Amino acid sequence: MKLTNKLNVLVIACIAMVFTGCQKDEIKTVEEELLEIEQQEPTKLQCHHHLNGDTKAATWSRYASHGDAKNVKYFIASSVSSAWSTATVKAAKAWSNSTNGIKMTRTFSKSSANLVIKEGPDPGWDSSPAVAEFPESNGKIGDEIRLNSTYVNPGNAALTTTTRYYIMTHEMGHVFGFQHNNVMSFMKYNFTDADDTWGGMNATDKREIRTQFPN
Ligand SMILES: [Zn+2]
Numbered sequence: 001m002k003l004t005n006k007l008n009v010l011v012i013a014c015i016a017m018v019f020t021g022c023q024k025d026e027i028k029t030v031e032e033e034l035l036e037i038e039q040q041e042p043t044k045l046q047c048h049h050h051l052n053g054d055t056k057a058a059t060w061s062r063y064a065s066h067g068d069a070k071n072v073k074y075f076i077a078s079s080v081s082s083a084w085s086t087a088t089v090k091a092a093k094a095w096s097n098s099t100n101g102i103k104m105t106r107t108f109s110k111s112s113a114n115l116v117i118k119e120g121p122d123p124g125w126d127s128s129p130a131v132a133e134f135p136e137s138n139g140k141i142g143d144e145i146r147l148n149s150t151y152v153n154p155g156n157a158a159l160t161t162t163t164r165y166y167i168m169t170h171e172m173g174h175v176f177g178f179q180h181n182n183v184m185s186f187m188k189y190n191f192t193d194a195d196d197t198w199g200g201m202n203a204t205d206k207r208e209i210r211t212q213f214p215n
Helices: 003-020 024-040 082-098 161-176 193-197 203-212
Strands: 072-076 104-106 115-120 130-132 144-148
Touching: 072 082, 082 104, 082 115, 082 161, 082 203, 130 161, 144 161, 161 193
Parallel strands: 072 104, 072 115, 115 144
Antiparallel strands: 130 144
16 A cells, blocks of 8 residues: 555544544554554555656557667766666666667767656655656657655665666666566566565566567
């Protein structure tokens, strides 16, 4: 359950308390419910695919065109921390090495970029470390990955050198059109501290990538 949903439960609970005279039994029920939610869904991260006030590519329509996938020019904005910048460069190299059908090159000129990496607050999504755009209907790659500067940690899985690399590889997957799945090692909907042991793209990952973007 998303943090916002939990807060909604709390708000509803507080309103209910006002109208029922704060009966202890009911308070306990809510606490038990919240505990149950925590137990069902342990610490995890979530990512979503639309940006505030931006309706472009909010839902999946297609994979990126082969032409666009071979010509990705990514720009890392000055708002991005050095730790995330390092993860971005490493993930871009991994994607470029996964198939001849994908080539990602860093550009230091924003106007020449077709993918911009930014970092900033993402209100209401404290448990999500990043957000990415899917490709547009004309085949253009998703044009933005935004890292959440207000991601709450502790309370969620830790951001480490490896989990940042994992997250950035995942978000780049979305800009090429990959949706969440449990076949690829880095496209799961959730991930946990255990993913700090992720070893990079494996043979299955590359096979899946080459299905869409031939080598
Ligand atoms: Zn995702």
